[in-house]
Structure formats: C-alpha cells, structure tokens
Amino acid sequence: MAAIAFIGLGQMGSPMASNLLQQGHQLRVFDVNAEAVRHLVDKGATPAANPAQAAKDAEFIITMLPNGDLVRSVLFG
Numbered sequence: 001m002a003a004i005a006f007i008g009l010g011q012m013g014s015p016m017a018s019n020l021l022q023q024g025h026q027l028r029v030f031d032v033n034a035e036a037v038r039h040l041v042d043k044g045a046t047p048a049a050n051p052a053q054a055a056k057d058a059e060f061i062i063t064m065l066p067n068g069d070l071v072r073s074v075l076f077g
Contacts, residue, residue: 001025005058007051007074009036013064018043030054 001024006017009031017040021027027045030053031037037047048054051074055061065071 002059003057004028005030005048005051005054005056005061006040006045006064007031007054007062008064008066008070009033009040010064010066013062014039016062016064017045021045028054028058 003026004020006013006020006027006029009017009029010033013031014036017027017029021040021043027040028048029037029040029045030048030051041047063071063074065074
C-alpha cells in the first residue's frame with residue numbers, strides 16, 4: 001500500500017485519514033492539535049513533528065486545511 005503524508009486532521013481530515021488507515025495505507029500525520037494526531041496514532045499512523053517531516057519520502061501528500069493561506073504556508077514555508 002501507499003506511504004501517505006496527511007496534513008490537517010480536523011473535521012474532514014481525521015475521518016479521511018482513518019479511512020486510509022483502514023484500507024491498509026501507511027500514514028505519517030501532522031496537525032497543530034496534538035489530540036487529533038494522537039487519535040490517528042492510536043489507529044496506526046506515525047506522528048510527524050512538522051509538515052516537512054510528514055512529507056519526507058511520501059508517495060502522496062494530502063492536505064486538508066481550512067484555507068489557502070495555511071496551504072501556502074505548509075507548501076512554501
């Protein structure tokens with residue numbers, strides 16, 4: 001299965017990431033909310049300290065962030 005970075009584990013991101021884990025994908029996850037990360041780690045995801053660490057060596061990168069400014073910040077620093 002795919003190695004996926006998932007950045008943004010809010011109302012939409014967390015269920016989507018959970019579904020990917022249930023399908024057997026390897027997820028490295030990042031969110032500013034430590035509880036959201038812990039919830040996915042308990043299901044088998046690997047935590048990342050920052051977006052760059054989440055994306056390192058990922059086959060796919062998924063961002064589920066609430067606005068374009070945050071997406072640009074994650075992608076371009």
